Amino acid sequence: MPQFYIERNLGKKAADIFMQVGFSDDHTRTIAQVEAGAYQVGAVNYKVWQSAVENGQVDTDKARVIWESPSYPDYQWTLRVGVDETYGAGFGQKVKMALHNMNQPDLLASFPRQAFVTAGNEDDEAIATVALAIGLLDLGHADNRRTVAKLWQ
Numbered sequence: 001m002p003q004f005y006i007e008r009n010l011g012k013k014a015a016d017i018f019m020q021v022g023f024s025d026d027h028t029r030t031i032a033q034v035e036a037g038a039y040q041v042g043a044v045n046y047k048v049w050q051s052a053v054e055n056g057q058v059d060t061d062k063a064r065v066i067w068e069s070p071s072y073p074d075y076q077w078t079l080r081v082g083v084d085e086t087y088g089a090g091f092g093q094k095v096k097m098a099l100h101n102m103n104q105p106d107l108l109a110s111f112p113r114q115a116f117v118t119a120g121n122e123d124d125e126a127i128a129t130v131a132l133a134i135g136l137l138d139l140g141h142a143d144n145r146r147t148v149a150k151l152w153q
Contacts (some may be wrong), residue, residue: 079092
C-alpha cells in the first residue's frame with residue numbers, strides 16, 4: 001500500500017526515486033534502518049510507530065512521520081468456505097463469536113488490538129484496487145476474477 005501511494009503521488013516508480021528499495025519484514029527494523037540511514041524512507045504501522053516513540057525507542061531527530069496513508073482494513077481473520085462441513089455445524093460462527101467476545105485486555109494486547117469487528121468483502125475494495133494496480137492480483141487467474149467480482153458486486 002505505501003509503495004503504491006508513493007508512486008501514484010510522485011508519478012514515478014520507487015526505484016527511480018530512492019537510492020534503495022527493500023522490505024525489512026519488520027516494522028521496528030524499518031524504523032531502525034531509516035534512523036541508521038540505510039533507507040531514506042520507510043513505511044511502518046502507525047501503532048508500532050506510536051509505541052516506539054512513546055517508549056523512547058525512536059530518535060525523532062533522525063526519523064519522523066512525513067505522510068500517512070489512507071485507512072484500509074488490516075490484520076483480518078478469514079475462514080475458508082466449508083469450515084462447518086469440515087469441523088462441524090456452527091464452527092465458523094463459534095470462531096467469529098470467540099473473536100467478537102474477546103474482552104481480556106492482556107489477550108487483546110497480544111494481537112495488538114482493542115477489539116475485533118465484522119468485515120465484509122466490500123471492506124477489501126481498497127486493497128484489491130491497489131493489488132490490481134501493482135500487479136499482485138492477476139485477473140487472468142479464475143480465482144482472482146471471482147474474488148474481485150465478489151468485492152465489486
